[in-house]
Amino acid sequence: MKRIVVLISGNGSNLQALLDQAAAGRLGGNVVAVISNKADVYGLERAREAGVDTAVLPGKDYSERERFDADLMQLIDGYQPDLLVLAGFMRILTPGFVRHYAGRMLNIHPSLLPKYQGLNTHQRAIDAGDDEHGCSVHFVTEELDGGPVILQARVPVFAEDDASAVAERVQVQEHAIYPLAARWFCDGRLAMKDGKAWLDGEPLPPQGHAGD
Numbered sequence: 001m002k003r004i005v006v007l008i009s010g011n012g013s014n015l016q017a018l019l020d021q022a023a024a025g026r027l028g029g030n031v032v033a034v035i036s037n038k039a040d041v042y043g044l045e046r047a048r049e050a051g052v053d054t055a056v057l058p059g060k061d062y063s064e065r066e067r068f069d070a071d072l073m074q075l076i077d078g079y080q081p082d083l084l085v086l087a088g089f090m091r092i093l094t095p096g097f098v099r100h101y102a103g104r105m106l107n108i109h110p111s112l113l114p115k116y117q118g119l120n121t122h123q124r125a126i127d128a129g130d131d132e133h134g135c136s137v138h139f140v141t142e143e144l145d146g147g148p149v150i151l152q153a154r155v156p157v158f159a160e161d162d163a164s165a166v167a168e169r170v171q172v173q174e175h176a177i178y179p180l181a182a183r184w185f186c187d188g189r190l191a192m193k194d195g196k197a198w199l200d201g202e203p204l205p206p207q208g209h210a211g212d
Helices: 012-024 042-049 064-075 093-102 120-125 161-187
Strands: 004-006 031-038 051-055 083-086 105-109 132-139 147-155 190-193 198-199
Touching: 004 012, 004 042, 004 132, 004 161, 012 031, 012 042, 012 161, 031 042, 042 064, 064 093, 083 161, 105 161, 120 132, 120 161, 132 161, 147 161, 147 198, 161 190
Parallel strands: 004 031, 004 083, 031 051, 083 105
Antiparallel strands: 105 132, 132 147, 190 198
16 A cells, blocks of 8 residues: 655645545555644644644744755655645745655646646636636646646636635535545556656646546
8 A cells, every 4th residue: 555645734625535535445545644834724633533643844933945845855754655645735845845756746736737827726717707617636846836737627617606616616626536646646557757647658648637
């Protein structure tokens, strides 16, 4: 069974989806630790209730990103993870950190990448008049939200929607596709090479599996 470490900064709903799939024996790995850069977040309680080790490394205690990331790497590596999963971890990672976990770090972003990298994605989709929006699981690279896409899910955007309504719709899909991508990795089906995501020995298109 693969060893998974999850990084969080908040509520941890995607973490819960991973924990639920692991408990059901459908993740192909075990979440061995949940690490947060904030102490008082509900995601840590989710981990404790699941019997998973937790740790807090407060970002506010560090004036330098490089020092924080170095200590975070040391903390993560103590758990000997096969896979590092970012689940609402709200920090920009240094290039050295990203290189250290290259090919074994996943993130989920609330947009159909490459559209709307960064923050406020739901409102930006509404403001642009988009009739669909969604989320993307991708490998993490040094480009913010720019790593190769593994899997996307799409949702409709209706004229009466506000950002919170779209966010709720997208989150349902996040909880479905993130554990699936993690399962592919744990089963040895998913890899990153030559700057692309590969599934079952074949390179995926820019929008990931079933991107059309």
